[in-house]
Amino acid sequence: MEEAWGCKCLSQYGLTEMGLATTIECHVQTGLHINEADFMVEVIDPDTGRKLPPGEEGELVWTSLSFQGSPLLRYRSYDISKFIPPPCECGHVTVGKIGKPKGRRNAATKIGLGEHIFPTLFDEAIMKVHGVLNYQLVLTKPSFRDHLRFTVEYNGDMEKGKEEVLKAITELEEIRSGLDNDLLDPIEVEMKEVSKEFTPKMRPIIDQRKRFDS
Structure with missing residues (x-):
């Protein structure tokens, strides 16, 4: 702007x-x-x-x-x-x-060592990458580690965009702490082209973990 x-x-x-x-x-x-x-x-x-x-x-x-x-x-x-x-x-x-x-108190979730994360945390990191239009984080827990999978709508060179998005995410203190303490799986990022048809904004965080202490 x-x-x-x-x-x-x-x-x-x-x-x-x-x-x-x-x-x-x-x-x-x-x-x-x-x-x-x-x-x-x-x-x-x-x-x-x-x-x-x-x-x-x-x-x-x-x-x-x-x-x-x-x-x-x-x-x-x-x-x-x-x-x-x-x-x-x-x-x-x-x-x-x-x-x-x-963010909103009722929009918070916990990862890693119990750090609270909000959609705004990733908004400020991911949406700053030029070409990103939208994203969604799905949280699962296949083992003792939390698994974070990001789906990112992107317009541009997909490989370059993926590198920049992954760098922006892993530089966040909350993510770095979880990775350093072996409480997070390696971050997964999937890039997808921006749809030419109208699509509603994706819900930013979906928590699919079955056992979760909120």
Whole structure:
């Protein structure tokens, strides 16, 4: 988008229930600044409800400060992120940030040593490879190791694309940890040509493991 429009693209995050965007990136792009005039955010352990310290990932909980008709108090978003305290390199010294949300709590799954993975983890790695249109991960467990098989829709040189996709996946810390500890099978990547007919977006992660501790 930046190349097409010739401008900097910034992310924002919000909830329908809150009525508007609650955070937005600055030009530094190391997190999203919180609209602290209208909202308060906490990060909690999703299982215990315990408030977590800055830098530790958990579930975002929002409180509206300016709503009059239907204020929300400690509204659980199910989104996973972390709180980043000020200052920021952009110059803000009082406004805190959240990290870019990693995904929905109920969209998480575990691999290897118990690392939580979200579709956004692979979105950011695989979709950056030029020519990739879509992908799907199928998780199985034929032995004590988890087996990850990626099917990638790709437009271009298939062998080159496969090398780039495999490199992007295996460079992820969560994947590298599982491989180094012999808890993951070698990553399998299958490339397929982009269909000329309309096909719906593939579900990003399908977990077919029979015994799985969520």
